[in-house]
Amino acid sequence: MLFNSLTFVVFFSIVLVLHYLPFSWRQKKINLLVASYLFYAAWNPPFVILLWISTVVDWYVAKAIHREQRQHQRRLLLFLSIAVNLGILGYFKYGGFLLDNWVALMGTLGIPWQAAGWSIVLPVGISFYTFQTMAYSLDVYLRRAEPAESVLDFSLFVTFFPQLVAGPIVRPTHLIPQFAEPVTANRQQLLWGLALMTLGLFEKIVVADGALAPAAEAVFGSGKAVTMVDAWLGTLAFSGQIFSDFAGYSTTAIGVALCLGFSLPNNFNYPYASLGFSDFWRRWHISLSTWLRDYLYVPLGGNRKGNGRTYVNLMVTMLLGGLWHGASWTFVVWGGLHGVYLTAERFLRGRFKGARVAQTVLFKFGLALLTYFLVNITWVFFRSPDFPTAWRMIRSMVGATSGGAVVLPAVYVAQVVIVIAGILAVHWFMRERVLEEVVARTRWWVVSTVWAAMLFAIIVTQGSGNAFIYFQF
Amino acid sequence: MADIPLRPTPGQPWGKLALLMSLLLVMGMGTWEGYWRSLQYAPSYRGSDGLWALLRRQVDRPGPATVTIGSSRTLSDLNLETWRDVTGLRPIQLALEGTQPRAVLDDLAQHGFSGLLIVGLTPVLFTLPDTGYRAEAVRRYGNESPSQWLGQQISMPLEQVLAFYNFDTALFTVIERQTWWPARTGYQPPLPPVRKLFNYRRTRQADLWTKLDDDAEYRELARDIWREYLNFKPDLPPEDVLRQQFENMLQEVRSDVETIRAAGGEVVFIRLPSNGEFRAVENGAFPRERVWQPIIGAAGVVGIHFEDYPALRGMSLPEWSHMSTRDTDRFTRALIAIIRSQLAARGVERQELTP
Known part of the structure; x- marks a missing residue:
């Protein structure tokens, strides 16, 4: 059952009513x-x-x-x-x-091998x-x-x-x-839970599916080389889509649980304002990265067995993390790139430890942009259905193709530019803040208006009932 | 529980905050609904995949059944209530707009259909190699999850009361269709999406939107969109490949018709009216002797072409392709009479056509 479906609205209403009736625990x-x-x-x-x-x-x-x-x-x-x-x-x-x-x-070894079809x-x-x-x-x-x-x-x-x-x-x-x-939620928790559900569904239905998915699909699904501008817009669109889709699910899940009186941990913490990749993985899919840390990286030895072994452990963890996402070599490359980034960052941090310039706002802003840039390179492999598509996109993004097609209409360009700028601004603003504290400091009628606007946008977008991207993992 | 970090809740006057939110939402939704109603939108069923799957399952029930398949003309031109009045049996409408219907023909044949099947043949769509636009509906029937089924049941009561709950009024569809977006240099726009043409009933009868009858500007917009389709020059494979594809199609159709007949069913093909520029292009690119007649001949079925029967001509087709709802009663009565007489001429009598 999808959160973004009418079926869930009815299902959750019934669950909520049952949970608040005077049954035994x-x-x-x-x-x-x-x-x-x-x-x-x-x-x-x-x-x-x-x-x-x-x-x-x-x-x-x-x-x-x-x-x-x-x-x-x-x-x-x-x-x-x-x-x-x-x-x-x-x-x-x-x-x-x-x-x-x-x-x-077997084919490369010259052994013809006929496998039965695998349609599971x-x-x-x-x-x-x-x-x-x-x-x-x-x-x-x-x-x-x-x-x-x-x-x-x-x-x-x-x-x-x-x-x-x-x-x-x-x-x-x-x-x-x-x-x-x-446990049951009190009135504040129940309403805050509903507000979180609204925020999560807004991210999924309006931002991910409505504003960004069409541009990402148009670029990655074009089947041909595109212009540098379109390649970047498509990749940026996907970066926003995958975040809004997945963080939207997590936020909705946290809201649903809270309405029932249960506490789930945060899974995202404004990752597109990360300063480097160790910071990114403390902010992106936190529950998976900590799982991999605790049950894979640390048992492998973590950083306790010298630099060389640490780098190997990082690479193994990230390669397997990539494979966790999907049974495809493109996901392995995605994980591998993150492993390389983490390894390089660890090396550079050791080399330039204590450099004063690293404390300046300008440096941090530049590092955040560089991190976001490199994350986008990894998203190309994550989103591409195969390597030819990924290489074609990378070549387009670095301007190594000539005569690339213009595949995005002006409306998609506007949607991507406005929404991605908005996402980056929000992430930068919220980098050191906590949502609950920001909401608490905001005037109550402003919160009402924003909440109503998000619900209104969810309803009028109507949604196509698309499954969340991470369901396939 | 002590060491589990409980989620904080922002300190706010949540009661009045939620009350104001509800008021603003109701006001916003009321305004949005009123806006669309002011543009002649009215509540109608969404022609969704879920509704198609719902009706497709009705075919699986035992007992006599008339089923109609085809494309959008089959949806709009046949008056299902008239058909029920005349024959005592309302057809199950499985036509899909903008879609090649052979996949549905094959699906029915493979599932042992044994009733009366009316196939609307729009040449440009019937001869397409792929199912196309609404292929997902056919897949939905085979793969519908319990959640999707329930979602359809919940959606339908809302569809009956909300005018804005419509594919054409979805926020990003509306944004995309605004005319003030500049053209990007080098961008080749795809064919424009067809604007709203119908109001669906639960039976999937599609009543042509009265705005096409009454509003000359909207009617001209619909015609302009058709012009773009009619002027579109697709990249076609070589002539010999096309000929082979056509031969393969004839064999598939013949095989499916034979399968349905072997199960006790009967199949009738109909060519529904078009006029204006639409008909001119159809007759030019798909002359009946090269498309209609070979298909009818290969299938060995009764074929009823509107051009052959005065009673089927002269209907109002505001945008050249679909019939005004006011003419569908007359058209459907005439069509049933012709089907009966043509089947009778072959010695075929069907209980589905007997009142």
């Missing part, structure tokens, strides 16, 4: 669990079975890991959990990719809930947390509908304790 949690399964089944009912498999396996495996004292046995149990979760993910998400690459490898439907949001569930077993294995006491709480942790399909990827230690005691 256990009954309310059962209501939320059933609602979460319905939310997921609304796409494709059979795939609910995958949620059940993850739930059952990790529930029992984590209990067994906790009981078991022998390290070898604990490792085997953890391996079982990881094998089941990554096995499901691998089968549905990477099966076709692996098969294609196997066929290609990807269960929506599988990468998100798989990582969330794995974190539970990993935390118990690493003795960071104890197993949940209630199977109902654990099932709800795996399935909690606001963040089930596109995050934030919530840690068990953050969410499971919230299910232990009765």
Whole structure:
């Protein structure tokens, strides 16, 4: 079920009413669990079975890991959990990719290999809930947390509908304790939750789908070399689209949870005002970057084993982070570029540590622009369906093509320029600020007017019911 | 719970803040709705993929069924209520505007359709190699999720009361259609989108928007858009490739018609009226002896071309391609009588046409 659908409006209204009726806390949690399964089944009912498999396996495996004292046995149990979760993910998400690459490898070795067709439907949001569930077993294995006491709480942790399909990827230690005691939102939380939902849906429906997606599609889908101006406008449009789409989902999810009285962590913190790439990854898809840090980068040794090993760890983490997004080499290149950026930044920071110029506003502004520029280069690989498209775009962006086509009409140019300028201005203004504090300091009638304007824009845009981009990951 | 960071809530007078927000929203929506109504927009069903899928599923129900497929003329020219009055059975309208209907013909054949199928043949669309504009509707029928189904059910009551809830009045569509955008040097604009032509009923009968009858400026705008389509010169493959594509198409049509007949069904092709510049281009680029007759011949079906029957001519077609709603009753009655007599001439009697 999409947040940006009439179905969700009705669904959420019913969930909200049920949550505030005088049922027992256990009954309310059962209501939320059933609602979460319905939310997921609304796409494709059979795939609910995958949620059940993850739930059952990790529930029992984590209990067994906790009981078991022998390290070898604990490792085997953890391996079982990881094998089941990554096995499901691998089968549905990477099966076709692996098969294609196997066929290609055999071909280069001169061995003709005929593979059967691979037409598996990807269960929506599988990468998100798989990582969330794995974190539970990993935390118990690493003795960071104890197993949940209630199977109902654990099932709800795996399935909690606001963040089930596109995050934030919530840690068990953050969410499971919230299910232990009765919570409902007070009037302020409920209305603030609704306001956050409005902001999130505005980002998705109006900014991402309405204002920016047509320009990005026109450029990346043109199938030909375009002018330098159009290539940059298309890439900038996608940078705004992917942010507004994904941050819009996270903000809506946080608002939905808050309306029910639950707290989800922030997933974005104005990333297009980042000063460098370590800053960017503290602001972009925070729940994934911290997951990768805690369960991959740190176990690999992090920065504790010397500079050379740190660079390798960074690259491995980012390459796998790229592959997490999609079963395609373009995503691997996207992750690889971020790995290179992080590595280079780490090297330069070590070399120029304490330089006074780095403290000036001008330097920071320039660094923010450079970071945004380099991020846009990575978005080309993220958005392009294949390498020929990506190389064609890169060549157009650096002016290495002649006779590129003009594919954007004036209206799209205006939309991209105005909206991207607005996004960058907001990110720069909000860089060191917190949304709640800014809203608190704003006159109440201004907040009312902005809220009404966003709702009005959402309704009159009508929306095409496009799925969120990150659902496919 | 103690160590879990709870989300802060901004300190604001939330009660009166929400009240003012609601008031402003109601005022804004009222103004927006009033604006569109002042331009003759009225609540009507959206011709959405979901509505098409809803009707497509009706075909799967047991019992006699008349189904109409084709393009936008089939939507506008056939009066489904008249058809029901005359035959006792309202056709299930599965035509799709701007779309080649062979995919729907094939879909029905493959799903064992055994009723009466009326195929509207608009030459320029019927001969297209791909399904085109509304292909997503056909896919929606096969892949509709429970959420999409429910969304359609929730949407329809709103469509009946809100004039602005319409594809043509979506904010970014309106922005894009403004005439004050300058032309970018070197930009080759695509063919313009067809403006609003119909008001849909729940049965997917598409009543031609009365603005086309009453408003000369809007009518001329619609004709100007058609002119751009009529003057468009597509890049065509070589002649021998085109001929082979046409032969393949004839075979596909014949195969589908035979499949439907084998299941107990019957198929009738109709060529609905056009006039003005539209008809001139159609007759020039798609002469009936090179398109209509080979298709009818290959399919071995009754084919009813409006030019052959005085009772089907002389209808009002304000923008040359679609019939004024006031003429559809007369046209539909005449058409049913002709279909009956032509089928009878072949010794075919269909219960779907018997009152």
